[in-house]
Amino acid sequence: MNIDKKCNLFNFSYSKSLEHYYKIAQSKIVYIHNRAESKDKLILGHGMDPKSFEKEDVKPPAGLNEEELDQWREAQSDAFDFSLERGRDELIQYFSKSFKATAQLILKNQAFFNSLKSITKVYCLGHSLADVDREYFDEILKTSSNKAVWVVSYHNPNEKESRRNRLNELGIKNRQIILVQMNELVPEFWDKLKLNLRIAFAKLRSTIRI
Secondary structure, X not given: OOOOOOOXXXXXXXXXXXXXXHOOOHHHEEEOOOOOOOOOOOOOOEOOOHHHHOXXXXXXXXXXXHHHHHHHHHHHHHHOOHHHHHHHHHHXXXXXXXXXXXXXXXXXXXXXXXXXXXXXXXXXXXXXXXXXXXXXXXXXXXXXXXXXXXXXXXXXXXXXXXXXXHHHHHOOOHHHEEEEEHHHOOHHHHHHHHHXXXXXXXXXXXXXXX
């Protein structure tokens, strides 16, 4: 696969494959979760805020007299499930320990995102577009051109439409999307892609005139 050594690379992987196999300078790569074989601590986990699992204390209805309030408290006590609460607490502890503060990582790399204003092509290769990384894609969309063409890969043919739907959910229009199966990423594909990009940009320009 041919990779333009001048492009900006946003790497979700921990490996040095881009440097080792494609001879990309480290200075051109943002290792958003840090890099293996370095002194940096790898950032593992998910982007779900543990606070979203916290349960608010149940408050009694307004206007109860003392006797009714005692009855309400007794009902709450009877309904308390120790096993369920313990399981929920352990779940919160797990998510707290494995939580990756995506917003902080974006802020730390804000200079990279701000540099995307003139970007007209975004290649997303080997990523599932899962919710765990949604905030990164939102930031890329916010800081790059809203006319950029997105070239996005998929592995199995049955993933193709789900990729398109996911991109639509992110706010990317069909006319900006080019989908490619991973096993098609051969030199001939890149020649074909240049033609497809010219067609895509022509469609965008005609749309802009309207």
